[in-house]
Amino acid sequence: MPSEPGRTTPAFPSSLFFDIPVQPSIDTPANTPSTLAPPTTTAIQPTPQPPKRWKRRLAIGGGITALVLVVAGVFGVVLDRTVLRHDLLAAEFDTSAGPFRTGEQGDYRFSLAGGAYRVEAALDPTGPGSAFAWFSRTAFNVDLAADVTAFTHAGPQTAVGIGCMDSPTENGHGYVFATGPIGDAITKPDRAGTTVLERGTRSEDWTPAGHRLRITCRPVGDGDIEVTGYIDGVAVLTAVDPNGYDTFQSALLVLYADDAGDSAQFDHVIAVVPGG
Secondary structure (H helix, E strand, O other): OOEEEEEEOOOOOOOOOOOOOOOOOOOOOOOOOOOOOOOOOOOOOOOOOHHHHHHHHHHHHHHHHHHHHHHHHHHHHHHHHHOOOOEEEEEEEOOOOOOOOOOEEEEEEEEEEEEEEEEEEEOOOOOOOOEEEEEEEEEEOOOEEEEEEEOOOOOOEEEEEEEEEEEOOOOOOOOEEEEOOOEEEEEEEEEOOOEEEEEEOOOOOOOOOEEEEEEEEEEEEOOOOEEEEEEEEEEEEEEEEEEOOOOOOOOOOOOEEOOOOOEEEEEEEEEOOOOO
16 A cells, blocks of 8 residues: 555556446536417407307416426426436446456456456556446536445455546546555546555455445545545545546546556446535
8 A cells, every 4th residue: 555645656556447428427417498479469359259269268278388397397397408417327247247348457457256357467557447428418426335345355455446537538638536455545546647545554465345435526625626435334534625626527447557467356336416
């Protein structure tokens, strides 16, 4: 694990960010103005209708108006997901990897294993094994969680993490909460490398297997971003990044392996905009 907060360290490198095409945005169609000309009048005055007929027409007109409003509301929900949707990502791995990649990339293998998503170091690793999934939209306040269902490691430096990221590319940036046998860390990967914003150590060996990890990335001031890491719902680390990154488009599942054969398995990945 990293040794000093604020120092750039290769223990949590920012390499292996895969190139993924940019997700197309969803544009809400603008309201179309009416092109109907105003009705013309004639010299012939209409014959007054009996009261009951006018009441019936009024009821029909009111029903049509209500129907139009309901349909417009439904289309508003469907077409403009940024108004009412707060969910960004939900992934289960019973039958497929969903939005996450499978196959081999660099020193790592990504696959399904026993209803979970598995990241394994196939060779002696030169960096982390990173898997990304696009959010349903760009967010500025993210709450991301995932279960770690299995964790194997040969050395104490192996760690597993989750992160809220901008574009998942070689130059991607964001925040990661990582945990392993000897400690926890909140890191900030970007083009320049990876900076440890906060860390904590443990006095005894521990495994993240069987625990739920969670990270929140939220604005708290004029350009400040607060990042908090949780284990089983309990906050274990918090860091504030002045003038930090405030735009997030993807979730990250990552394994920082020490040796070939190190692995981690994830399940029940959920990301939301809090209170959205």
